[in-house]
Amino acid sequence: MRRALASRGHAARLARGLAGSADALTHVDTALLDRSRKLAPPGPVRCPTVLGIETSCDDTGVAIVRSRTASAGGFLEGEVTSDFLASQFDLHATYGGVVPRLAARAHEANLPLGLRHAETSSGLAGGLADVDAVAVTAGPGLAICLRHGFAAAVQLAERLRVPLVKVNHLEAHVLAATLAAPEMRFPFLVLLASGGHTMLVLAKSLGLGGFTVLSTTLDDSLGEAFDKVARAVRVGDHCAADAGLNADDPSRAGAGSGADSGAGAGAGSGATVARTLTMAEAAAAGGECDLRGVVETSKGPPVGPSREDGETVAGHLGAALERLAADGDADAVPLPVPLRGGGGKHRGRAAFSFAGLKSAVVRVCESPGVDVREREVAAAIAASFQRSAVTHVSDQLRLALAACDAGAVEGGAASLGALVVCGGVAANSSVRAAVAAAAAQFGVPVFAPPPRLCTDNAVMVAWAAARKLHSSEPAALADACWEADFSPRWAPGDRQPVYVPKLRGPLRDQAARREAAAAAAAAAAAAEAADDRSAR
Incomplete structure (x- = not known):
């Protein structure tokens, strides 16, 4: 009985604490929004220098990009003068995905x-005083993470007395290609394939209506499917065996075997991460360390054990699966190509879908007589999955290219300047080969940004803002809504929507009581005012 009462008391205290936190967050958000409106409105700036902040998911990024006009061609070029990126894959690895509250604290x-x-x-010669604007990812992303980035951006813009530019995360990915290839002209088609997104976007211009999503995923993203299949075939164990290490060694870092391995929701197929100064070490060192060493670039947990020198034996889940697939027979395990054939409602539709293919792989792995601990079996499953997934991407890409070539898409008729492939999965050689083959069929040049610009980073945020500030197009800066601070859902090319958080349980009840009390107070004030008028 005493234990039950204590439990109820703890629950009540927790509910009161959550309600108080909700009040505080609402108050802070409102105050920040009011402060952001008082900042100087963003306007055209010739060759701006921009500081960008990225916190949409589990990567914390801060970067400065200085722009200039090219001597030949007159297009805008960018120079990255500072770049900080801290990944949290070690923090989330044991949970099998990104934990929003942990990400926010990080x-x-x-x-x-x-x-x-x-x-x-x-x-910069004048330090941050030379910055012309502060840019921040305002969506899409995890609300609790976007909030921290927005708050930091507002405070910094106030301190520097410069405009705040709110950037769409997906538009920043699309425009990142023009940092590595500044001569690229609109329109161009972009395949964005990562752990969080898989879509085809036609980039026609900057700002409102300048980006058209031709197709997106109906369920899982390509990077997410790669990561889940990698866990299903126990890719970490095979990486450890290749390295001559014990797969059950407790010193192994991060993911590796079975369902216990974790990949963040945003985990894509990145390159191997070299051992750098960790965030814990940087925090312990405080201001005494060279923070330029705090750069952990790729998303997702490392695969396989870590040696004593701290270097990861293998790369990340998607990259490790690609290496395993290279040794497998793709014809040994028949797997379906999504949205091809049959009479399903999505057959032949311009969309991506990887959930069914992923489930088919899991069924194969769980079939009697199939032992994924045998490298030959795992490699065959990996090869078959990769071929089906890449074939599906190729199908959708050809549909989009054909639509642009036929003029079925406004702004894309036979005039594509390039086909860009970006995102963490862009590092996959099979994906690159499929993209190149599809582009060659339609006579469109292919471009892939460096891997450093494919995953989430603050450089792309700063560069997207610089492009918009430099542009003479009136719509370039018209997509951000100043009635909202951040928007977890925000499609590229659309105006930023107002985010209304969904409250549950005690938070929802507390909000309802606040609204009822406010309405009652307003009604009482109105009645009192009416009585005063009648008394006169």
């Missing part, structure tokens, strides 16, 4: 380090 700890790094290594 952003809260990492942002001061990133801003300090920007101040101490900006590469």
Whole structure:
């Protein structure tokens, strides 16, 4: 009985604490929004220098990009003068995905380090005083993570007395290609394939209506499917065996075997991460360390054990699956190509779908007589999955190219300047080969940004803002809505929607009581005013 009462008391205290937190967050958000409206409105700036902040998921990024006009061609070029990126894959690896509250706390700890790094290594003669604007990812992404980035951006813009530019995360990915190839002209088609998104976007211009989503995923993203299949075939164990290490060694870092391995929701197929200064070490060192070493670039947990020198034996889940597939027979395991053949409602539709293919792989792995601990079996399953997934991507890409070539898509008729493939999965050689083959069929040149610009980073945020500030197009800066701070859902090319958080349980009840009390107070005030008028 005493234990039950104590439990009820704890639950009541927790509910009161959550309600108080909701009040505080609502108050802070409103105050920040009011402060952001008081900042100087963004306007055209010739060759701006922009500081960008990225906190949409589990990567904390702060970067400075300085732009200039090219001497030949007159197009805008960008120079990265400072770049800080802290990944949280070690934090989320044991959970099998990104935990939003943990990610938010990590952003809260990492942002001061990133801003300090920007101040101490900006590469600008006047330091941050030379920054013309502060840019921040305002969506899409995890609300609790976007909030931290927005708060930091508002405070920094106030301190520097410069405009705040809110950037769409997906548009930043699309425009990142023009940082590596500034001569690229609109329109161009983009295949964005990562752990969080898989879509085809036609980029026609900057700002409202300038980006058209031709197709997106109906369920899982390509990177997510790669990661889940990698866990299903126990790719970490095979990486450990290849390295001559014990797969059950407790010193193994991160993911590896079976369902216990974790890949963040945003985990894509990235390159191997070299051992760098960790965030814990940086925090312990405080201001005494060179924060330029705090760069962990790729998303997702490392695969396989870590040696004593701290270097990861293998790469990340998607990249490790690609290496395993290279040794397998893709014809040994028949797997379906999504949305091809049959009479399903989505057959032949311009969309991506990987959930069914992923489920088919899991069924094969769980079939009697199939032992994924045998490398030959795992490699065959991996090869078959990769071929089906890449074939599906190729099918959808050809549909989009044909639509643009036929003029069925406004702004894309026979005039594509390039086909861009970006995102963490863009590092996959099979994906690149399929994209190149599809583009060659339609006579469109292919471009893939460096892997560093494919995954989430603050460089692309700063560059997207620089492009918009430099542009003479009136719509370039018209997509951000100043009635909202951040928007977890925000399609590229659309105006930023107002985010209304969904409250549940005690938070929802508390909000309802606040609204009822406010309505009652307003009604009482109106009645009192009416009585005063009648008394006169």
